[in-house]
Amino acid sequence: SLQVKHSDKSLVFADLTAEEYNSVRDYMWAQKDLKISRSFTAKPSENFLFLIDLSLPRKADVLRFLDANGQKPAREATVVVFNGERGYIKEYLVGPLPGPLQHRDVTQKKYNTPTLPFTARTVTIGEYVELFKLLDKVFQKLEKPLSESFGYIRKKRELLPFECMPRGIKSGDRRTWISFFRDFNGMYIHPVGFEMLINHESANTSHWTIDRLMYNGQYFESIDTFIVDYEAGSIKKIVNKDLPNYASLKPREKPTGLGPQQYYLQGKRYSVKNNQVVYLDWSFAFGLSSLTGMRVFDIRFKGDRIAYELSVQEAMSVYGSVTPGMMLTKFLDSSIGIGRFAHELVRGIDCPYAATYVDTYRYIDTNATQRFRNSICVFEHDIGRPLRRHFSDFFHTGYGGMANSALVIRTITAIGNYDYIWDFIFYQSGSVEAKVHATGYISSSYKVDGNLKYGHQVAENVLGNIHTHFINFKVDLDILGVKNIFQTKDMIYEEVPLPWMPSEKAKIPQLVEQQIRTEKKAAMLHSAKTPRYLHIASNQTNRWGHQRSYRLQVVSFAGDHLPESESVEKSMSWARYKVAITKHKDEEQTSSSLYSQNYMWSPFVDFSKYIEDDEVIDNEDLVAWVTAGFLHIPHAEDIPNTVTVGNGGGVILRPHNYFDEDPSINSPDGVYFNQG
Amino acid sequence: SLQVKHSDKSLVFADLTAEEYNSVRDYMWAQKDLKISRSFTAKPSENFLFLIDLSLPRKADVLRFLDANGQKPAREATVVVFNGERGYIKEYLVGPLPGPLQHRDVTQKKYNTPTLPFTARTVTIGEYVELFKLLDKVFQKLEKPLSESFGYIRKKRELLPFECMPRGIKSGDRRTWISFFRDFNGMYIHPVGFEMLINHESANTSHWTIDRLMYNGQYFESIDTFIVDYEAGSIKKIVNKDLPNYASLKPREKPTGLGPQQYYLQGKRYSVKNNQVVYLDWSFAFGLSSLTGMRVFDIRFKGDRIAYELSVQEAMSVYGSVTPGMMLTKFLDSSIGIGRFAHELVRGIDCPYAATYVDTYRYIDTNATQRFRNSICVFEHDIGRPLRRHFSDFFHTGYGGMANSALVIRTITAIGNYDYIWDFIFYQSGSVEAKVHATGYISSSYKVDGNLKYGHQVAENVLGNIHTHFINFKVDLDILGVKNIFQTKDMIYEEVPLPWMPSEKAKIPQLVEQQIRTEKKAAMLHSAKTPRYLHIASNQTNRWGHQRSYRLQVVSFAGDHLPESESVEKSMSWARYKVAITKHKDEEQTSSSLYSQNYMWSPFVDFSKYIEDDEVIDNEDLVAWVTAGFLHIPHAEDIPNTVTVGNGGGVILRPHNYFDEDPSINSPDGVYFNQG
Ligand SMILES: [Ca+2]
Ligand SMILES: [Ca+2]
Ligand SMILES: [Ca+2]
Ligand SMILES: [Ca+2]
Ligand SMILES: [Cu+2]
Numbered sequence A, B: 001s002l003q004v005k006h007s008d009k010s011l012v013f014a015d016l017t018a019e020e021y022n023s024v025r026d027y028m029w030a031q032k033d034l035k036i037s038r039s040f041t042a043k044p045s046e047n048f049l050f051l052i053d054l055s056l057p058r059k060a061d062v063l064r065f066l067d068a069n070g071q072k073p074a075r076e077a078t079v080v081v082f083n084g085e086r087g088y089i090k091e092y093l094v095g096p097l098p099g100p101l102q103h104r105d106v107t108q109k110k111y112n113t114p115t116l117p118f119t120a121r122t123v124t125i126g127e128y129v130e131l132f133k134l135l136d137k138v139f140q141k142l143e144k145p146l147s148e149s150f151g152y153i154r155k156k157r158e159l160l161p162f163e164c165m166p167r168g169i170k171s172g173d174r175r176t177w178i179s180f181f182r183d184f185n186g187m188y189i190h191p192v193g194f195e196m197l198i199n200h201e202s203a204n205t206s207h208w209t210i211d212r213l214m215y216n217g218q219y220f221e222s223i224d225t226f227i228v229d230y231e232a233g234s235i236k237k238i239v240n241k242d243l244p245n246y247a248s249l250k251p252r253e254k255p256t257g258l259g260p261q262q263y264y265l266q267g268k269r270y271s272v273k274n275n276q277v278v279y280l281d282w283s284f285a286f287g288l289s290s291l292t293g294m295r296v297f298d299i300r301f302k303g304d305r306i307a308y309e310l311s312v313q314e315a316m317s318v319y320g321s322v323t324p325g326m327m328l329t330k331f332l333d334s335s336i337g338i339g340r341f342a343h344e345l346v347r348g349i350d351c352p353y354a355a356t357y358v359d360t361y362r363y364i365d366t367n368a369t370q371r372f373r374n375s376i377c378v379f380e381h382d383i384g385r386p387l388r389r390h391f392s393d394f395f396h397t398g399y400g401g402m403a404n405s406a407l408v409i410r411t412i413t414a415i416g417n418y419d420y421i422w423d424f425i426f427y428q429s430g431s432v433e434a435k436v437h438a439t440g441y442i443s444s445s446y447k448v449d450g451n452l453k454y455g456h457q458v459a460e461n462v463l464g465n466i467h468t469h470f471i472n473f474k475v476d477l478d479i480l481g482v483k484n485i486f487q488t489k490d491m492i493y494e495e496v497p498l499p500w501m502p503s504e505k506a507k508i509p510q511l512v513e514q515q516i517r518t519e520k521k522a523a524m525l526h527s528a529k530t531p532r533y534l535h536i537a538s539n540q541t542n543r544w545g546h547q548r549s550y551r552l553q554v555v556s557f558a559g560d561h562l563p564e565s566e567s568v569e570k571s572m573s574w575a576r577y578k579v580a581i582t583k584h585k586d587e588e589q590t591s592s593s594l595y596s597q598n599y600m601w602s603p604f605v606d607f608s609k610y611i612e613d614d615e616v617i618d619n620e621d622l623v624a625w626v627t628a629g630f631l632h633i634p635h636a637e638d639i640p641n642t643v644t645v646g647n648g649g650g651v652i653l654r655p656h657n658y659f660d661e662d663p664s665i666n667s668p669d670g671v672y673f674n675q676g
């Protein structure tokens, strides 16, 4: 039943293979002047190959290859090296694969600076090892208060750290508040009311210092002053109380339940080959960036490309609290790696039993290629509601309808406490949906005075902190080629006389269409009234004379975006806009960057700059950047885990005068009958 | 695996049985003074028993019965009689069932008027028979122009009528523009450019007149002037052209497709008995009002009532056009009957094959009890995405998760062109969702000059007219009893000094909670900025000291509501508000009424009046009236049918500090394992 054949051309978008990662790593290791450490836990002072990831070829080259029998673009890798010896970061392009390989420094070209500041780097496993050593040393000194207050027993009942970000208040800072949690599965909702500010700015770990402590809402300049005050009894103490693990996900009832299960009576109606999926009239390529997560390319329906790229860009959260750990916290997940945490999917829970599971390979922060078994799943799903139907029993009697079976490609990324479920869904009516749902553990803080302004208590002495979820998607629709326009449609009520009775007037809904011609006008702030229909359109018309287009329907329950006056806001300026349309540029590949989290004050990618030049977007290759999300006020039912019901958002890409009629009328799933 | 037992007490909400309908009808027929016609197609001048429907017992009586071993409330029927002889409408209460029966006139009590105006009535099948006779007479006169223009052949290739509403421009009018369509299955998208204004105000059908004609955008005072002008050749003619039926729902491909199918490997985990469903921890009663459609009552989770009633109230659409047929059109479906059109559901398309199907019985407009086989379905569905999950691979390794299997109860009502899919969904996390999706045929008009301002062309000479969909739900949550408050929660950014560094300030998200104490303040206009979290709360607190509540999360893409300055707006004043909270009253059972459509200018139920007295809603029995919908700008892909993807809305009722933790942790569907 597949309408479309596989093509190897999708491999132009394929993630690097294990062999490719290894060959790039070996090549970089062989560059004597780079002196790259081979240690899995290289110290900050060493040179560390943090990341190898596919470098996406230029779009023009890919299109020539796909559409015009052009040469296959060279396969190249982006390589990120944290140069501890010299105290900077550089990015290299290594290729062409399979070799012979060469490398070139692309830092200047990509970021307009010869080197990136060393403190902009992600904290590596190697740096964490050093941080844990420091913590262990500190905890030895603090053993008595920690044991009396939190039941801490060295090497037996640890306190587990959770970092807050940004790491300071200005560029160059690497001063991280660490909150401590009970040594439980699901630690994130077991805060103990103890937090520590560590200055780990220096590449020389012996220079690291403890700059401040917070204990039960009280602040201390140093470990010593804390100990003195604690011993003197001049502080409000917490007395340890053993608690059951309310964070446990172990079922309380015998896990004997088994809900409805889906079967493919006709066999699978889709096929996955290499990095390509074909499903009825659909085909697309897929990949998983270690940093930004799942993405699909070259989405075609009946052979025609609808989108060049549909990808996750960033997942951001802004928290509120009175405690230092959570009060400044603004997580930018792609700086840690969203795709990095795409782990194995559990059959029957994360995806249906009968789904197809695909392995992925990554090279990030481990000096080794890692295989993630079954980390992408692909399945056809019965949405459980007809795609369309009509029943008529007067004038003419008849029934026509069609079940809504759609193809889903999914990853789930567990970034610390939160698990995001990422779905791209392909419908037989020609729509594509990008959807994200949040689950996993909320972040929490110890309930100290004044903290109830920032959330609700959700467990004993635990505050679930108020926060926002903002998710950014890149939607590079190409409607009949790359030259498109941006159109909006909405309604107004216009008073008009009744033609058959002109003395009478009535207010009648009218269609209002507008073409938006420049980037600034096409950047739709969350707070502004946005036209209800947003379209990427071709100047070509359908059979009825209307411009062929796809509509972007955003589904979002987002809270307020951080005021632009905040210095860190520039690192997340994509979140200002529900939808922003830019002219495509290869240099504007992502709305965020690996360096945004730890250099929030002077980010190397500031999305608002893509718009600042206010280019004309009339008959250009357009990219839509879509932000969805929700405001999360944690409540008791977030314990132990947030449920997905109602906690999601995304965007539906819908054909709108793109076809001459609903393409699902041609589906073999259609059903029709007359009542006798 | 059922946690809850069935109870016969649900029968207090049960629709009338076939026997009950018949006994009420026979009783009314026996009332000589009412002189009710026994004809299926009683003429407007006769007395007609239009409707028999369950009269819901007073809530206080029901609660005494359910909760305090009170007496079972009497079963009574609402009976609507169109009194053609005297030219008025009356409503009666007939009961107690099974008898001996009595009747009492409740018109004054319900509508504050001794009689309802006769023109406020729904057009009956009997009246349609007369209208068709008139049309046939007119068409004989018009045979030549209609045949030349539209291929009309009497008794062979008819022109099919579609009525527009309201029927005039002021109270008492019954002047209906009728548009004509080709004699096809799916006629609604085959307009021919011919419309006629019929005055059928008089109960005496011989007084009915044709007041105006519209042909190809040109208006004529009478049939004769039209014929004269047509013969004279002084008008812009349409020349018939035979067209294929692009409205056909017949599959173009061999219907060999079969998507994934769901199976219950453990058998059904829910049970339907009489009008009650039990499913894991859930139980509820259900019914189907001929007028307002599907409703559920006494929704309980683990035995505790969460909502007394969750019901569909009204489905409204406002259209735009330059043609008289569609330009004034504002459909209020409950005046025709939403539940009335809940027809048989098709296995495997409308609901899964394995669903449970329930028959319903109605008595409306036919002088007979009708059985609608398999018109409600109940099924458990795999939503296809985990309800919750978390994977962790550092500090502690483990996976806990749970598939999202939920119970759905569904009806689909095909009201003329449109089919609405009505779902109530019960999740294991304690959430209930009310959802509606639209499918079926759009309404359309012939493409005449100036009409492209009101929509898009979607077929040859066919305009798909712009319109809004507004759906109203009644949500009578009872959170730990009937005495509740209305609370809102949202966020603001507040600048505060950093406690460990008071010279530095930052803008931090804060929780803003508010109790809204009066009805006017609790009526949230679509245009106003609504707080993001809306709660019906108890003053009782959960384990963590927070008020136990359910949150209303509205999912809507509604267009603009008709300006209040329009005289007909009062008949749909519920649509002003995204959410409005009122103090419960038995007299305020519905937000709309049977008489709203044909008496729009002076409606007998004006929802805004429920709010006008601005009652205090502090510790009262609260009812939330929720409006969802979407703006529909028809496009080519609406041909032949609108698809459900993206065309829906509704409301999710979510526990928010109602429990002490997520109740799904107790589900037998939970799964947990450690990786070794
Ligand atoms: Ca630009
Ligand atoms: Ca594009
Ligand atoms: Ca009131
Ligand atoms: Ca209530
Ligand atoms: Cu959250």
Ligand SMILES: [Cu+2]
Pocket: B438, B442, B467, B469, B632, B642
């Ligand atoms: Cu519509």
